[in-house]
Amino acid sequence: MARTITMEVLRYRPEQDAGPVFQTYEVPFTDDMSVLQGLLHIKDELDETLSFRWSCRMAICGSCGMMINGKPALSCKTFLRDLAPGPVRIEALNHFPIERDLVVVMEDFIDKLERIQPYIIPKEPRTLEQGEYLQTPAQLEKYEQFSSCINCLLCYAACPQYGLNPDFVGPGALALLHRYNADSRDGGAAQRMELVAAEEGVFNCTAVGYCSEVCPKHVDPANAVNQNKTTAAADYFLGFLKPKGSRT
Amino acid sequence: MEVYEADVVIVGAGGAGLRAAIAVAESDPALKIALVSKVYPMRSHTVAAEGGSAGVVQSHDSFEHHFNDTVSGGDWLCEQDVVDYFVAQCPEEMVQLEHWGCPWSRKPDGHVNVRAFGGMRIERTWFAADKTGFHMLHTLFQTSIKYPSIKRFDEYFCADLIVEDGRAQGVAVIEIASGEFTLIEAGAVIFATGGAGRVFRENTNGGIVTGDGMALAYRHGVPLRDMEFVQYHPTCMPGTGLLFTEACRGEGGFLLNKDGYRYLQDYGLGPAEPEPRNKAMELGPRDRLSQAFWHEQQKGRTIDGPQGAVVHLDLRHLGEKRLRERLPQIYELAEEFLGVDPALTPIPVRPAVHYTMGGILVDGRCASPLPGLYAAGECSSVGIHGANRLGSNSLAELCVFGKVAGLEAAAFAKSATRRDSATLLKQAQKVEQDARALLTRTDGTERIAQLRREMATTMESGCGIYRLADTMQAACDTLDELRQRFRNVGIQDKSSVWNNNWLLTIELGFQLDVAQAMACSALNRKESRGAHQRLDGFEQRDDEHFLKHSLAHYDGAGPPRIGYGDVKITHSRPAVRAYGAAGEKAEKLAKEAGNG
Numbered sequence: 071m072a073r074t075i076t077m078e079v080l081r082y083r084p085e086q087d088a089g090p091v092f093q094t095y096e097v098p099f100t101d102d103m104s105v106l107q108g109l110l111h112i113k114d115e116l117d118e119t120l121s122f123r124w125s126c127r128m129a130i131c132g133s134c135g136m137m138i139n140g141k142p143a144l145s146c147k148t149f150l151r152d153l154a155p156g157p158v159r160i161e162a163l164n165h166f167p168i169e170r171d172l173v174v175v176m177e178d179f180i181d182k183l184e185r186i187q188p189y190i191i192p193k194e195p196r197t198l199e200q201g202e203y204l205q206t207p208a209q210l211e212k213y214e215q216f217s218s219c220i221n222c223l224l225c226y227a228a229c230p231q232y233g234l235n236p237d238f239v240g241p242g243a244l245a246l247l248h249r250y251n252a253d254s255r256d257g258g259a260a261q262r263m264e265l266v267a268a269e270e271g272v273f274n275c276t277a278v279g280y281c282s283e284v285c286p287k288h289v290d291p292a293n294a295v296n297q298n299k300t301t302a303a304a305d306y307f308l309g310f311l312k313p314k315g316s317r318t
Numbered sequence: 319m320e321v322y323e324a325d326v327v328i329v330g331a332g333g334a335g336l337r338a339a340i341a342v343a344e345s346d347p348a349l350k351i352a353l354v355s356k357v358y359p360m361r362s363h364t365v366a367a368e369g370g371s372a373g374v375v376q377s378h379d380s381f382e383h384h385f386n387d388t389v390s391g392g393d394w395l396c397e398q399d400v401v402d403y404f405v406a407q408c409p410e411e412m413v414q415l416e417h418w419g420c421p422w423s424r425k426p427d428g429h430v431n432v433r434a435f436g437g438m439r440i441e442r443t444w445f446a447a448d449k450t451g452f453h454m455l456h457t458l459f460q461t462s463i464k465y466p467s468i469k470r471f472d473e474y475f476c477a478d479l480i481v482e483d484g485r486a487q488g489v490a491v492i493e494i495a496s497g498e499f500t501l502i503e504a505g506a507v508i509f510a511t512g513g514a515g516r517v518f519r520e521n522t523n524g525g526i527v528t529g530d531g532m533a534l535a536y537r538h539g540v541p542l543r544d545m546e547f548v549q550y551h552p553t554c555m556p557g558t559g560l561l562f563t564e565a566c567r568g569e570g571g572f573l574l575n576k577d578g579y580r581y582l583q584d585y586g587l588g589p590a591e592p593e594p595r596n597k598a599m600e601l602g603p604r605d606r607l608s609q610a611f612w613h614e615q616q617k618g619r620t621i622d623g624p625q626g627a628v629v630h631l632d633l634r635h636l637g638e639k640r641l642r643e644r645l646p647q648i649y650e651l652a653e654e655f656l657g658v659d660p661a662l663t664p665i666p667v668r669p670a671v672h673y674t675m676g677g678i679l680v681d682g683r684c685a686s687p688l689p690g691l692y693a694a695g696e697c698s699s700v701g702i703h704g705a706n707r708l709g710s711n712s713l714a715e716l717c718v719f720g721k722v723a724g725l726e727a728a729a730f731a732k733s734a735t736r737r738d739s740a741t742l743l744k745q746a747q748k749v750e751q752d753a754r755a756l757l758t759r760t761d762g763t764e765r766i767a768q769l770r771r772e773m774a775t776t777m778e779s780g781c782g783i784y785r786l787a788d789t790m791q792a793a794c795d796t797l798d799e800l801r802q803r804f805r806n807v808g809i810q811d812k813s814s815v816w817n818n819n820w821l822l823t824i825e826l827g828f829q830l831d832v833a834q835a836m837a838c839s840a841l842n843r844k845e846s847r848g849a850h851q852r853l854d855g856f857e858q859r860d861d862e863h864f865l866k867h868s869l870a871h872y873d874g875a876g877p878p879r880i881g882y883g884d885v886k887i888t889h890s891r892p893a894v895r896a897y898g899a900a901g902e903k904a905e906k907l908a909k910e911a912g913n914g
């Protein structure tokens with residue numbers, strides 16, 4: 071027999087609601103159902119007007135991040151069985167403006183992603199005829215984890231500093247920045263360092279570490295940020311020794 | 319209505335669309351590119367691809383081998399000249415991705431590693447752990463940020479193609495955040511909108527994979543080719559259809575029936591050996607493996623699970639360490655979604671719909687018969703997959719043909735004559751009017767969830783792994799009826815901001831058209847070939863009558879007209895598709911005959 075669970079979902083429709091309100095739905099569920107499947111049940115059977123982002127259903131496209139019982143999580147990777155008997159409280163991700171219902175405005179993150187120069191700036195240019203760059207498994211391991219970021223924004227919703235200061239580049243984008251800096255093929259670290267050390271860079275982080283805890287992909291953005299604090303501090307220090315623009 | 323003037327507009331920012339955008343940008347930085355996607359690019363379904371991407375690298379491999387695997391895998395329904403071009407370009411494209419930063423898995427000496435894949439005679443599948451599509455997509459997306467000439471329209475929904483003067487000249491798009499329309503004028507249009515697997519019930523596809531580009535091209539008179547060929551992937555999660563990559567078997571996984579027996583040896587894929595052997599047993603092609611499941615089920619040798627019959631994907635002998643290293647995502651999926659530790663317990667799996675072999679008819683240069691319209695990726699039928707796609711050929715396809723589409727569209731746009739902006743705008747306004755009419759009407763009684771469910775159910779029964787005339791006919795009839803009922807659809811949500819109730823309704827319209835093209839093409843193909851297998855007197859391949867591409871032509875409110883086109887055979891004559899020991903013997907004989 072199907073059990074049911076109460077889902078309290080934050081609604082906000084800017085054209086008709088003065089502010090966000092909770093709406094409650096009774097959802098039948100089975101043990102293999104995710105929160106996302108619960109929401110899809112609502113959308114298909116109970117209320118067509120509920121809006122939320124989703125696509126892959128397998129924790130890889132990064133669309134379905136939301137606050138589930140107060141914690142940032144992927145709804146496709148969170149199971150109703152673990153939240154029973156409920157009720158389950160579903161809200162849009164913290165720290166982002168709500169566009170509508172569970173959909174947040176995420177342009178800020180995209181801007182940041184664009185600013186970190188998230189592409190290889192070759193250390194040594196190479197033509198296609200020359201074939202691939204050699205990279206040992208050990209060199210790959212240096213950045214692989216940081217390249218696994220699915221841009222789900224859970225870490226931003228978890229980060230108290232981002233909540234206070236939206237200019238902070240933030241955990242996800244800094245992890246990606248570090249991903250390129252740590253890649254043996256890349257020579258762009260100096261170019262990226264300006265942003266790392268800038269006012270909106272790594273020094274905003276107060277090492278709370280909640281970002282790494284909520285990350286569904288084990289990216290450990292806190293680790294990336296900390297590694298860059300050390301480099302940025304070293305650079306800052308070197309900056310005193312060497313006047314800007316001087317060569318050795 | 320806002321108007322944006324581009325040289326090339328690309329609809330779709332998955333692997334194919336992004337590769338196309340970069341190709342245009344690199345070919346001429348002065349060209350203005352509009353890159354439209356209904357989701358942020360990194361959400362595109364390329365992200366879900368796990369296993370890998372093909373490209374010949376090993377010294378004992380050759381383009382000829384890759385060609386032969388592809389053409390025989392496709393049951394000779396491939397365009398052989400296009401396959402020739404494709405296999406020759408794959409390695410360069412994979413190296414290009416490497417230069418752009420794709421974290422390919424490596425050998426100890428630092429060279430890129432390759433793995434075995436179903437139906438491939440020699441290991442040539444490049445992989446980035448078991449997240450290949452994810453890494454390719456993010457690499458392409460992040461690299462695309464380098465090019466200032468690429469203007470992205472993220473979360474813009476393409477509602478229609480604008481055709482004027484017999485030429486594709488732009489698209490009408492909806493900004494999802496506001497519900498406002500924009501006309502994007504362009505000298506050339508590229509569709510890279512992905513597949514259509516969501517017309518079926520159990521499938522490996524994301525919610526966005528709804529065949530939009532296929533339907534739009536089709537409605538504008540471009541035929542959809544080989545739509546009856548829909549690939550079932552043999553190893554998916556029961557219920558949700560989520561995928562356990564073929565790489566599980568490439569790494570040495572076994573498929574077992576309820577007696578713990580490797581049943582594939584009973585279906586011409588043996589002998590069963592402990593080590594994976596290319597093109598044999600678990601590394602046979604997908605169509606054969608899915609068919610074998612069906613037979614096992616008929617014989618009562620599958621296992622009953624809460625979500626229907628399953629067999630076991632057994633990875634236990636690989637050990638936790640290797641599984642965590644080579645198949646980390648699979649490990650997590652099994653643990654979290656099924657509560658199964660694959661190092662200790664076999665994973666229950668069953669076939670689910672995975673890939674649309676057919677699509678928008680284009681030639682080897684990605685040009686459709688409609689001047690100015692190009693297509694690449696899963697939405698297109700460029701001719702490399704034939705009746706059954708080989709795993710890891712489609713990620714490679716995104717790069718090879720994404721680039722071709724970009725270069726060809728760029729050249730076309732440069733030579734295109736001036737547009738008459740006023741007429742284009744008028745057309746776009748008409749598109750807006752029609753889309754808004756859906757929204758404002760209050761008398762619609764049909765619900766989209768209900769129509770969608772009926773569509774998926776009828777597709778599953780009519781266009782499954784094995785097919786019969788009467789269920790295919792029933793599917794055609796039901797789709798006809800659903801298309802009628804769709805005209806009476808009602809949308810509850812009347813708002814403008816992020817109204818995806820509205821967009822889902824437009825998508826359902828696309829899906830119904832594409833589903834009908836599939837079902838009618840299937841009914842008309844009176845033979846069995848690749849992924850299209852019949853049990854009603856047409857069990858054999860019939861080269862005399864059906865070594866032909868099917869072409870579904872849109873015919874308004876009625877069912878499509880089905881025509882046929884020639885298959886380009888250059889140097890591989892149709893032969894028996896044989897795998898396992900029988901395959902090796904056949905290959906040897908063919909070689910001897912060739913030498914003699």
Ligand SMILES: Cc1cc2nc3c(=O)[nH]c(=O)nc-3n(C[C@H](O)[C@H](O)[C@H](O)COP(=O)(O)OP(=O)(O)OC[C@H]3O[C@@H](n4cnc5c(N)ncnc54)[C@H](O)[C@@H]3O)c2cc1C
Nearest residue numbers: 330331332333334356364369370476512695696710712713
């Ligand atoms: C689970 C899974 C695993 C796979 N594994 C492999 C593998 O290992 N190897 C392999 O070779 N292949 C694999 N495939 C197949 C392969 O991944 C796909 O064929 C391929 O990624 C499709 O890419 P694409 O660029 O054509 O489309 P997609 O990546 O699906 O992108 C489509 C784009 O079009 C946009 N779009 C669609 N409609 C509209 C519209 N109306 N308006 C605006 N934008 C629109 C979307 O937003 C998206 O950006 C796998 C497929 C799946 C589902």
Ligand code: SF4
Nearest residue numbers: 219220223225242285
């Ligand atoms: S670092 Fe982790 S939590 Fe943050 S965006 Fe990336 S994947 Fe999501």
Ligand code: FES
Nearest residue numbers: 127131132134146
């Ligand atoms: S739906 Fe893709 S991450 Fe959840």
